[in-house]
Amino acid sequence: MPACILRGRGIESPALRQGILRIVSPVRISIILPVLNEAPALQQYLPLLQEARAAGHEVIVVDGGSRDNGPVLAAPLADRVLVTEPGRARQMNAGAGMATGDVLLFLHIDTHLPTGALTLLQQHFAQGSLQWGRFDVQLSGQHPAFRVIETMINLRSRVSGVATGDQALFLRAALFRELGGFPAVPLMEDVAITKTLRRVSRPLCLRERVVTSSRRWEKHGIARTVLLMWWLRLLYVLGVSPERLHSMYVKKK
Numbered sequence: 001m002p003a004c005i006l007r008g009r010g011i012e013s014p015a016l017r018q019g020i021l022r023i024v025s026p027v028r029i030s031i032i033l034p035v036l037n038e039a040p041a042l043q044q045y046l047p048l049l050q051e052a053r054a055a056g057h058e059v060i061v062v063d064g065g066s067r068d069n070g071p072v073l074a075a076p077l078a079d080r081v082l083v084t085e086p087g088r089a090r091q092m093n094a095g096a097g098m099a100t101g102d103v104l105l106f107l108h109i110d111t112h113l114p115t116g117a118l119t120l121l122q123q124h125f126a127q128g129s130l131q132w133g134r135f136d137v138q139l140s141g142q143h144p145a146f147r148v149i150e151t152m153i154n155l156r157s158r159v160s161g162v163a164t165g166d167q168a169l170f171l172r173a174a175l176f177r178e179l180g181g182f183p184a185v186p187l188m189e190d191v192a193i194t195k196t197l198r199r200v201s202r203p204l205c206l207r208e209r210v211v212t213s214s215r216r217w218e219k220h221g222i223a224r225t226v227l228l229m230w231w232l233r234l235l236y237v238l239g240v241s242p243e244r245l246h247s248m249y250v251k252k253k
Contacts (some may be wrong), residue, residue, distance in 0.1 A: 029102070060078045061090065135167050136207050136208065153166070175200065
């Protein structure tokens, strides 16, 4: 049995294909963005979410104590701006705690949603049975190695049913609260929660691609970054604590 429910790029349910799906009560989506010292990215990417706000969705920025003026820049471009202690899991949980939408979409600030993404999610969640899912990912860089990396990320996720934050995880708000949110760990919180979620149901693996920045690979070197991430994931599978992995990650950055 495949780990994912596959949809997208022409693969749709019979109801969607026949045009008989009707959204009686539109699904409202809360987009939650954890940030830390990301003022330039906020200026670049938050304007892209204003159409979502105009359509009735919600944008929540959760700042982890930035030393720049990120919260000030975000205020006119978000429905809520929260300031918490740093830590992506802590920040996303805080944002989810303030969210009023039916569906939570956790988005990295340097990740851009594909055209029509929120309408697509509304359609799928309106069917009632969908619990959670993620998008395929595309890296922004032009180097041929990035095409290999993104293909492997998407294939690994499709086979394993596990997603990472770069893939724009989405799930029902009620389910998120039932599970208690992201585990309070400094690294691999996305992997941890999706391993729990796949015990609830298979994810919807959308072939539509979010475009995420390749700046991490470009800054530290493609091969070095890939090897580091593979090493950390292997150690995580072998039972090394997220706290120790975070310490290793920080030292290698």
